[in-house]
Amino acid sequence: MRILTYIIKRILAAIPVLIxxxxxxxxxxxxxxxxxxxxxxxxxxxxxxxxxxxKEHGLDRPMPVQxxxxxxxxxxxxxxxxxxxxxxxxxxxxxxxxxxxxxxxASLFLCLFIGIPLGILAAVRRNRLADHVARxxxxxxxxxxxFWLGLMLLLLFYRHLGWLPGSGxxxxxxxxxxxxxxxxxxxxxxAGDWALFKEVLSHLILPxxxxxxxxxxxxxxxxxSSMIAVLGQxxxxxxxxxxxSTFRVIFKHAFKNSLIPTVTIAGLSLGELLxxxxxxxxxxxxxxxxxxxxxxxxSLDFPAIMGFTLVASTAYxxxxxxxxxxxxxxxxxxxx
Amino acid sequence: xxxxxxxxxxxxxxxxxxxxxxxxxxxxxxxVMVLLAVGAPLLAPFDPVxxxxxxRLLAPGATHYFGTDELGRDIFSRVMFGARISLSIGxxxxxxxxxxxxxxxxxxxxxxxxxxxxIMRFMDVILSFPSLILALALAAALGPSLVNAILATAFVxxxxxxxxxxxxxMVVREMPYVAxxxxxxxxxxxxxxxxxxxxxxxxxxxxxxxTLGDAILIAASLSFIGxxxxxxxxxxxxxxxxxxxxxxxxWWYATFPGLFILLTVIGFxxxxxxxxxxxxxxxxx
Numbered sequence: 001m002r003i004l005t006y007i008i009k010r011i012l013a014a015i016p017v018l019i020x021x022x023x024x025x026x027x028x029x030x031x032x033x034x035x036x037x038x039x040x041x042x043x044x045x046x047x048x049x050x051x052x053x054x055k056e057h058g059l060d061r062p063m064p065v066q067x068x069x070x071x072x073x074x075x076x077x078x079x080x081x082x083x084x085x086x087x088x089x090x091x092x093x094x095x096x097x098x099x100x101x102x103x104x105x106a107s108l109f110l111c112l113f114i115g116i117p118l119g120i121l122a123a124v125r126r127n128r129l130a131d132h133v134a135r136x137x138x139x140x141x142x143x144x145x146x147f148w149l150g151l152m153l154l155l156l157f158y159r160h161l162g163w164l165p166g167s168g169x170x171x172x173x174x175x176x177x178x179x180x181x182x183x184x185x186x187x188x189x190x191a192g193d194w195a196l197f198k199e200v201l202s203h204l205i206l207p208x209x210x211x212x213x214x215x216x217x218x219x220x221x222x223x224x225s226s227m228i229a230v231l232g233q234x235x236x237x238x239x240x241x242x243x244x245s246t247f248r249v250i251f252k253h254a255f256k257n258s259l260i261p262t263v264t265i266a267g268l269s270l271g272e273l274l275x276x277x278x279x280x281x282x283x284x285x286x287x288x289x290x291x292x293x294x295x296x297x298x299s300l301d302f303p304a305i306m307g308f309t310l311v312a313s314t315a316y317x318x319x320x321x322x323x324x325x326x327x328x329x330x331x332x333x334x335x336x
Numbered sequence: 337x338x339x340x341x342x343x344x345x346x347x348x349x350x351x352x353x354x355x356x357x358x359x360x361x362x363x364x365x366x367x368v369m370v371l372l373a374v375g376a377p378l379l380a381p382f383d384p385v386x387x388x389x390x391x392r393l394l395a396p397g398a399t400h401y402f403g404t405d406e407l408g409r410d411i412f413s414r415v416m417f418g419a420r421i422s423l424s425i426g427x428x429x430x431x432x433x434x435x436x437x438x439x440x441x442x443x444x445x446x447x448x449x450x451x452x453x454x455i456m457r458f459m460d461v462i463l464s465f466p467s468l469i470l471a472l473a474l475a476a477a478l479g480p481s482l483v484n485a486i487l488a489t490a491f492v493x494x495x496x497x498x499x500x501x502x503x504x505x506m507v508v509r510e511m512p513y514v515a516x517x518x519x520x521x522x523x524x525x526x527x528x529x530x531x532x533x534x535x536x537x538x539x540x541x542x543x544x545x546x547t548l549g550d551a552i553l554i555a556a557s558l559s560f561i562g563x564x565x566x567x568x569x570x571x572x573x574x575x576x577x578x579x580x581x582x583x584x585x586x587w588w589y590a591t592f593p594g595l596f597i598l599l600t601v602i603g604f605x606x607x608x609x610x611x612x613x614x615x616x617x618x619x620x621x
Contacts, residue, residue, distance in 0.1 A: 020461030028477045143601035145553055147560050148594030150575055151583055155591075159584050275468030279557055283580075294561055297476050309473040313465040320464075 003328055010324050013214065014317055021313050022074060026067050029306040030059075079307035084299050090309035092310035093289055095162050098182025099169060100288035104273045105183070106208035107215070107287045112266065115216045119223025123231060124250060134220055140216025146276045150283030157206060163205050167285035182219060207284040215269040222265040226258035260330050266324030352355045352614045360615075362607025369600050373419040382410035384417040384570045392588050392606045403588040405578065411589065414570035415596050422552050422600060425486055428545045431550035432490035437497025438540060442532045443499065443506025445525070456502065459495040467492040471554050475563040482571070485564035489554045493547055501544055504536040545608035549601035556597055571599045 012071035042170025045053075054060050058069050073080070079089040122134035169184055170176060177196055185204060188197040230236065231254050239249045277289035285291065289308055296304035339347070355360040372379070382400075396403040402411035444455040462470065471488045478484035505528075508514060514531050522530075552607035556573030558564040565571030567578065572593040579590030 016457070017460060017464050020457065020466050024461055024465075024530055025473070028473055079453060139602060139606060141597070142597055143549060143553075143605050145556055145560075145573070145576075145597050145601075147573075148590070148597065151576070151580060151590050155583060155587055159587075242589070271466040272468070275466040278468065278472065279560070282561070293472070297472070297561060299564065300476075302476070305473055305476050309465070309469055312469050316466055317464050 006328055007325050010321055014321050017317055018314060021317065022094045022310065023067070023072060025313075028309075029302060030063070030066060044306065047292070057128075059120075074310075079310065080303035082296070082304045083301045084296065084304065089303050092292065092304065093307060093311055095138035096289040096292045098289060099286060100202065100274075100277055100281070100290060101183065102169075102183040103207055103211060103286060103288060104270065104277055106204055106272060107187075107212035107273055108266070110208055111216045111219050111269065114212075115219030116223050116262070118216075118257065120227055120250065122220065122224040126228060129276055131224075136225065138217035138220045138295055140325040141213050141215075141220075144214065146210065146214060147279040147283055149213060150207070153206050153210055165208050169200060169203050169287060171199055171203075178187050207280050207286050210283070211273060211280040214276060215273060218265060218269055223258060223262050227254060228260040230254045230258045260327065263323060263326055263330060267319050267326075270319050271312075274312045274315065298333040349614055353610060356610045356614070358606045358613045359610030362512065362605070362610060363462065364602045365599055365603030366607055369423060369596075370605065371417050372416050373423045376413075376416040376420055380410075380413035382413040384409060384414045385568050393582065393589075394586050395586075402592040404588070405575075405589055406582065409568075411575075411592055414575060415572070415592055417570045417594060418572045418596065419600070421482075421565065422556065423553045425482070425489075425571075426548045426552045426604075428486050429493060429555065430492045430548055432487070432541060433493035433547070433551075434497050434544055436490070437494040438501045438533060438536065440494065441498035441501030441503075442505045442528045442536070445502035446509050446528055446532055448506065448509075451501070455498070457610065461497045462492065465492070467550075468554055468557060471558060472561065473565065475558050478561045480566065482565045482569065484558075485555050485558040488558065488563075489551055492554070493551060496541065496543060496547060500539055501533075501536045504539065505532045508532050508535045526597050542608060542612045542615055545611055546605055549604040549608070552597065552601055552604075 058066055061069075077090050079093070081087070082089050082092055085092070118134050118137070122131040125131055126137035130177050154166055157164045163173065174196065177184055177187040177191050177193060177200070179190055181190075182188055184200040185197065188194075201275060236249060238256055239253050240246075244253075274290075277288060280286065281288045284293045289311070293305055293308040295301075296308070341614070353363070385410040386409065387402075389401070391404050391408035392406055393395045394400050394408075400410050400412060400577060402415060404410055405414070440455060440459075444452045464616075465473075471485075471492045474488035474491055475485050478488065508531060509527075511531075514527060517527055555564055556571070556576075559571050561574030562577065565574045567574060575593040576590045579586070582589045
């Protein structure tokens with residue numbers, strides 16, 4: 001029951017943050033670019049046209065009134081209309097969401113799948129070869145420009161080795177699997193179409209690896225340091241002295257307790273993965289929200305850019321909320 | 337000879353750093369990049385912006401170490417001049433974010449109460465955005481230019497410095513010498529300037545070094561997207577963006593600028609890590 005109170009408290013605490021996020025987004029989109037009306041009609045429009053747009057969108061009203069209007073739209077899921085294709089930004093983003101979701105989920109999976117064992121190995125074999133290798137991997141990881149890494153991967157695996165396809169989610173000649181999730185890998189597997197499954201998976205590998213590498217480094221580091229802290233504790237020595245196998249000590253006793261910092265960092269990384277996705281999607285022509293926002297930047301489509309910003313940061317806040325809740329389950333001592 | 341305490345401390349710090357292999361590697365990388373940046377006009381074999389259409393897209397060789405781009409410009413020279421731009425971007429971002437963040441944090445931590453609450457909630461809001469996404473939205477709103485990219489990158493880094501300095505300020509303001517200073521008639525501004533800020537210097541330097549790499553990465557990403565440095569400026573991220581079109585047949589064009597970003601950021605990251613171990617009294621064992 002107390003955990004429920006805690007969860008409700010955390011959700012309530014996220015509300016002011018989300019309001020703050022909406023205010024900052026509003027300020028960026030309404031105050032900085034000068035004249036939003038001019039952006040909607042284009043620089044060559046007549047004065048009268050600009051005036052009428054200003055009236056129509058309420059841009060002649062005071063800022064607080066405009067903000068309330070903006071919030072009312074948000075509450076109804078209205079992020080404005082794209083200048084490029086005149087579609088609602090919300091439905092554009094909804095179309096591109098599954099691709100981004102698939103990419104970030106796959107990257108997170110790779111991060112954890114490679115990062116956790118690597119971090120454990122580095123902690124257990126501290127200051128030995130494995131530790132040094134893990135350190136080099138993670139230093140390079142946090143220092144690599146994601147977009148450049150993507151290009152290098154393309155150069156090696158697509159251009160020179162020819163092992164993997166270079167762009168998009170599918171071969172040009174294929175059509176997407178029919179399914180409910182919009183995640184091609186899962187949809188293809190559910191449909192039992194294994195040839196297509198292999199194809200979509202081969203398209204996913206390079207971008208997912210590219211995006212995961214930076215955060216893999218972060219995860220490895222945090223798993224290593226929290227494992228080292230846990231391995232130094234008395235109860236580990238006791239467990240060893242009682243004759244438990246190394247494997248059991250490491251996974252049953254030590255790893256479980258090192259999970260708390262790992263979960264926090266993994267949650268924070270997921271938000272940064274969204275940022276990295278912008279660059280990765282651009283490099284690999286991955287038809288997700290990140291590529292959409294870069295295309296929007298190139299055509300100065302402000303409603304689209306700000307809509308994406310708002311959605312991405314709301315997702316980030318929501319992820320951190322989930323992490324906090326997970327935290328409470330992992331460590332029963334944490335209650336506020 | 338009696339040294340001023342500042343220099344004694346500096347000599348001690350440098351002495352510890354010199355025995356730390358990663359500090360030495362990081363330091364050497366940074367030194368080489370600074371040398372390239374400062375000496376670019378003297379050391380670069382070619383003019384970084386002069387076009388030479390007969391030398392288009394040459395592979396790396398004895399004349400053009402890193403090859404040439406689609407306008408016949410020497411990529412090695414451009415990368416050298418790029419070091420100037422990227423290092424200046426990094427330093428400017430840290431200067432703007434560091435000074436703004438330190439002032440905000442010091443004010444917040446020193447006054448406490450409602451001021452602190454309002455300021456820190458605002459910092460929390462900035463931190464609720466993934467940093468690259470907020471920088472991108474800001475840079476897009478301000479309009480594509482190098483200065484705007486620097487401002488946008490600095491803006492997302494302010495909370496890091498504000499939080500750090502706030503924490504230190506809350507400790508320092510409770511110190512007896514601050515009370516003594518107040519009794520002696522010192523004003524708030526004086527106390528923040530003379531007591532609070534100098535106490536945060538060590539940790540701020542560590543944070544600045546570690547953040548410099550991130551700043552270079554974010555600014556390069558903005559330039560890559562087209563929101564930062566504009567052609568023909570030899571900025572590394574922008575060079576990669578133009579080299580991308582030639583990736584499949586002229587690999588050298590996008591490869592070398594990226595390699596330099598990677599090296600520079602590695603330099604700052606491992607040097608910063610080592611510096612933290614040396615300067616942070618809590619870890620200094």
